[in-house]
Amino acid sequence: MMTSSSLNAETVASEQLLPFEKSSHNSATIVIPADEDSIYDKSTFKQKLEETVSALRVMEKRSVWVHVPMARGSLLEDMVDLGFEFHNAQGNTAKLNLWLPTDKESKVPEFATHHVGVGAVVVNSRDEILCVRELRKNYMPWKVPGGLADLGEYIPDAAQREVMEETGIPTKFSSILSFRHTHGLANGRSDMYFVCHLDSIEDIDEDGNVVIPEPQAQACEIQAAKWVPLSEYLDMVNGVTHETGHPMMKQVMKVFQKGTRIQQKEVTSVVPGRKPNPMYLPADTSKAD
Template sequence: MNDNDNNEDDWQYLLPFEDWSHNSVRITIPQHTDDQDEFEPATFPNRLHSTVQTLRQMEKSSVWVNIHISRSSLITDMADQGFQFHHAQGDHAVLNLWLRQESSLVPEFATHHIGVGGIVINSRDEILCVREQGKNFLPWKIPGGLSHLGEHIDQAAVREVLEETGIQTTFRNVLCFRHTHGLANGRSDIYFVCRLDPIEQEDVDGTVIIPEPVPQEAEIAATAWVPYDEFADMVHGEQGHPMISHVLNLLDRGDAIERTVIPSIVPGRRAAPIYSSPVISEEETKETKQS
């Protein structure tokens, strides 16, 4: 047997991996079956050690392991070699080992929640409000909640309002957003307050029909159309709500952040919305300079 045969045998002894992003590699450990595979518990620790040593020699930055829950017994062997959990979802966990001497550059998983709230005002100048089943700091608050993975801000706001109140709306703009830290599960939170318009109908006589809100079962204790002035007095008061008070000031001044869909420069990537101050036309720019 020559040296090439030895090298080939050594390579076959390694766990199977594929090149991944940022000079890393990925190992996928599938669901356990009765058939023999590359991840037999008896040989796994030594094969993992050899694989890690080889990847260091290849000057790879890190190694990711995506492991099915049925193979959880292998995680102890991985921990012995320095692997740490990065995240888990459903029936898979993902672990990472940083291979370089300097501190890990791998970002944390899911550092933020994205929340949305809806300011919905009907044609009677009433604002849509809810009272939650749990703790309420004030008698009324605006409806809202967390966005779903892959859901745009405007879609999340419309959906949350519909779920909590049964009121259908259309998105108009973003009024503002707040960035806070140390909330649920120790994550940070970005909360967008959106202006939504309720969908109203007219009867045969032309009278506007404003739909009655219905509280979401098990989540919302009550919901109502509250006169705007009454709601404003509540949030502007001494024991009010500083953030929503600021939002109403923005609303009264007509300040808002508009939504514009912009195509991506990356081939195959979908167009995405951006949120910005209103775009000023060339004619408006000229008039501003001349004034």
């Protein structure tokens, strides 16, 4: 019987196991190529995978990941028989996982538990707030622009991008006003929605007059984009001119009017090699070292 000390690279090769790489949290990863490869031949794949799993258990690995391209989907049935479960799929590749300790519950977290959304409060020098009306599902006459952050996109960048895409208005991130945490939304995932305060970027013409750009509605998603008088918007969300008002934005606009802000500060990481990350702090402490 193989032991963890005797199971070295030469042993793995001689045993004709499936090639694998060490990955985080004491796991191993097997990446199956899309092209035909004799190592992953259907006739011998199940036996090789079973032997590989046994070897990884001897090595006391906690879990094993297998990346399966769509073109090799016929291998999936053999993996299910060995106890593998789908974890996530992106593009043309499905990722399956098997928790290796047989006496412990799997500690592998679920994939993509949250979506991250952003909304933007943009008020110009005429005391008007930037609003949009979507092509579908409008619960209020007007709403602030916003949408989902892309993978790897910081909140300020996402807010600026969404405003530009939906209205064509250039902005600069100022602060976060509030955020909402909701469950059971798209695909059963949870949602974190950050409402940001962005400054509108305005120009001065040759006569010294302020030039405020006019919003241009995004053709594929937005029906209308407009600078709405702030007083009109406040009456709407507070329920003065709309029967229900907007409970969340009512609270957000109270924060906006009070001048309360959560500002961004870049901080270094204690993890070696990791880049500095933005941190969000109340305005009165964001300048602290």
